[in-house]
Amino acid sequence: MRHYRIPVAIAVGLATALAAGATGVAKTTPAVSAKPAAADTSAKLMAEHRGGTLKLLAKAAGGSLDPQVNYTLEYWQLYRATQDGLVTFKAAGGDAAFEIVPDLAVAIPKPTDGGKTWKFQLRKGIKYSNGESVTPKDVLYTFERIFKVHTPTAGGFYSVIKGADKCLKTPATCDLSKSIVVDSKTNSVTFHLAQPDAEWLDKLAVPHAALLPVGTPNKDLGTKLPPGTGAYTFTKYDPNHELIMERNPHFKQWSADAQPDGYVDKITYSFGQTVEAQITQIQNGTADWTLESPPADRLNELGTKYASQVHINTQLANWYLPMNVNLAPFNNKLARQAVNYAVDRNAAVRILGGPKLAIPSCQVLPAGFPARVDYCPYTKNPGAKWSAPDLEKAKALVKQSGTLGAKVAVTVANDEVNKAMGVYVQSVLNSIGYKASVKAISGNIHFTYIQNTNNKVQISVTQWYQDYPAPSDFLYVLLGCESFHPGSDTSVNMAGFCNKKINNDMKKALSMGISDPEGALKLWTKIDHAMTDEAPLAVLLNPRQINFLSKRVGNFVWSSQYYMMFSKAWVQ
Amino acid sequence: MAEVVAAAGDVGTARVVGRSPWALAGRRLLRNRVALAALTGFCVIVVSCLAAGWYADSVAHTHPFESSLDGTTIIDGKESPVMVESTGGLGLGVTPIGPTWDIHHYFLGADDQGRDVAARLLYGGRNSLLIALASAALCCFFATIIALTAGFFGGIVDQILSRTLDVIWAFPVFLAAISISTVALTRGISVGPVTLSASSLWLPILIISVIYVPYVARPIRGQVLSVREKEFVEASIGLGASNWRLIFSEVLPNVVTTVIVFFPLMIAINMLTESALSFLSIGVQPPDASWGTIIADGQGLLYTRPWVAIAPGLMIAATVLCLNVLGDGVRDALDPRARLRMGRMSRR
DSSP states (O other): OOSSSSOOOOOOOOOHHHHOOOOOOOOOOOOOOOOOOOOOHHHHHHHHOOOOOOEEEOOOOOOOTTTTTOOOOHHHHHHHHHHHOOEEEEOBBBBGGGSSSSSSSOOOOOOOOOGGGEEEOOOSOOOOSSSBOOOOOHHHHHHHHHHHHHOTTHHHHHHTTTTHHHHHOGGGGGOOOTEEEEEEETEEEEEEEEEOOOTTTHHSSSSOOOOOOOOOOOOOOTTTTOOSSSEEEEEEEETTTTTEEOOOTTTTOTTTTTTTTOOOOOEEEEOOOHHHHHHHHHHHHOOEEEESSSOOOGGHHHHSGGGGGGGEEESSEEEEBBOTSSSSSTTTTTHHHHHHHHHHHHHHHHTTTTTTTTTEEOOOSSOOTTOOOOOOOOSSBBBBSSSOOOOHHHHHHHHTTTTTTEEEEEEESHHHHHHHHHHHHHHHHHTTOOOEEEEEHHHHHHHHTTOOOGGGGEEOOOEOOSSOGGGGHHHHHHOOOOOOOOOOOOOOTTTTOHHHHHHHHHHHHHHHHHOOHHHHHHHHHHHHOOOOOOOOHEEEEEEEEEEEEEOOOOOOOEEEEEOOOGGBBOOO | OEEEETTTTTTTTTESSOOOOHHHHHHHHHHHHHHHHHHHHHHHHHHHHEEEHIIIIIOOOOTTTTOOOTTTEEETEEEEEEEOOOTTTTTEEEEEEOOBBBBBBBBOOBOTTTTTHHHHHHHHHHHHHHHHHHHHHHHHHHHHHHHHHHHHHHHHHHHHHHHHHHHHHHHHHHHHHHHHHHHHHHHHHHETTTEETTTTTTTHHHHHHTTTTTHHHHHHHHHHHHHTHHHHHHOOOOTTTOOHIIIIIHHHHHHHHHHHHHHHHHHHHHHHHHHHHHTTTTTSTTTSOOHHHHHHHHHTTTTTHHHHHHHHHHHHHHHHHHHHHHHHHHHHHOOTHHHHHHHHHOOO
């Protein structure tokens, strides 16, 4: 996933490769600084704190409200409380949220047929917010709809379903009835996959696979309200003004791990104010939370005067510099390594707000991620951790590469922080002998612009946030041969990197997921280090998220998967 | 030397003998103390900005275009970091140092990259002034050519040129500038053998000059239409003068005063436009600075380091004030109606 509000279509071409294997990673616990209050949904707590309105703020709405279309963290956080799939990520704090638990399915089945067949038994008696009952037919309808509405991850995640290739080619006539077999009598659904996929449960757990009732229009719902089975349901959406969620009248809690009942009666999400105004509102108690990071010059104030209302949590994400390996000067490995040596990651951390808000990193997998073993060759005194830039080494590498004096443009989004990072990188490039300039373009087009090879982007500043906790989501998605599509706006391998040996290793790790998960993790570790050595990108840091809450908000629970869990918070 | 003779008993009308209109205008301008003060102020600003390199190298000893996130400076005789990490409470945030009021060490403090604001202010002024002056010159040049052609030849030529100006002017100025800038900054501009990179200062110069051409051209065209009907033009036509001779020898000298009046005003307007575009990140591109980009840099520091935004704001205000007052003075000096005012002033 790219960012908060920018929908991103993962390259369709990734599909075949991602579908080809599986990771089956262990849900290990990354280091987080969550301060979860007792996430208890006991009757006593519910009686004490039930009611009230949780008031959320954001600069802008997140786009379509269709859960199968929207691909933003802004709304995925909401879908956690309004939609359900067959399985879901556990409603728990910290890395416990990476555990997949049964949701509308009674249990998580064991795959058969070598990992290609998955049979789910549905729970009975669950209703959507519009009063309709959940049936096995909804599962088939939902997965056909994924292709009919062009879900951004249709190719990336769900093309592994047998027959999905035809749906990708002709979505309007998508028919998956042979590969998603519905049995209304036994209330079960059986998926037949084209290849084993150990990430299949992860893909079923994300909101794009949340069930919708038969008859939901097979087009983007846009601002229309989707029915759901969660504790809350959407009751109003005006993208220019606000989004309102209220209790789902048909909701009865069936699993606290999957879909817990919420404390507040109503959740409002208001759009359109500046971040400064939002922070002031929260300080004054007229709002409860903002999606936005507080402005740099308010951080000290928040950290001192409002420390008890601030929560800082590590995100599984990278800020990094993709370097185009097909364009000079970064078609030279030494030049790419030089950039890695030269970048002062502490300086980058300062731009983001200091060491409490980011951790320096120089490898592809972020801190706390499965398979990550600390590794940093690009530092003074190379070892596990980055310590300081090595400018002398960087200058020597630039000379050795024969790229001294080359013109380099750093393409950045023109918001305050990204631009500051770009200016810093430009300064670093100049200091090691390049003639660098900064090209700041609108944040609305930046992410697609830097993906398209026609734009001849040499180096850029960007971020990547995990969709789900699997090493492939960083290594294979960002640097796999199959995710490089010259001339396309959806070529998320911005470096254009394709090393056949490493790519084969990634495919091997993907296929080992079901049979040998531990072995797969070890191989991913090796791949991460090999990829870092090749330096198609320079990772700068892993960011931390700062949540600033109003005084009245209690029971802040931060999930590593979906961040703040709104249904767990109370306001009275 | 020319002399001024005031007829005895005719105090109301000063008669000027033997002076060219330009000399008269110059004399009137020199007698306008407010305009002179504005000109002096503008010159001081220009000279200060031209001394940016000297200030950065020899006085402040800083590099205004390189990040200095790990840099240090001297405050009260002690070495201090330029970017100060918060140590109170949760230890959130990194704040650049504020004004030291020491001309050798971060006089106006540092920006979010740890760069010397005072040095950047002077370098930024260079770019702001360059863009404003160059775009005003280009704008006035193109506007004059178009106005002369349209007004003198009339007919279909006038229709085409005037309607084209109307179309350009129909777009809100900033919307047009933002649209063109956004496209140009994404790919640069390439016309035939001429290629302008996205970071070229020529981009804002050209964009700003083009969008204001109708603003200057339309009143000049009106004057051309009026002058073209004058007797001395008819006389020249009767003597067989060519069109080009008529335009450059008869019409142009009679409208050029309007262009001269417009020029300082256009510098002021263009400076504000450039600042606005740069503030929106679609003017001068980083790490180059202009007063607009420095205000944008300071926007995120308004709570803790307001001087980063206030200083360039003051410079823009001062420069535009000087140019507007100077523009008024030039208009008073060149506008024939101003003679009456000046006459009345001289009688007091």
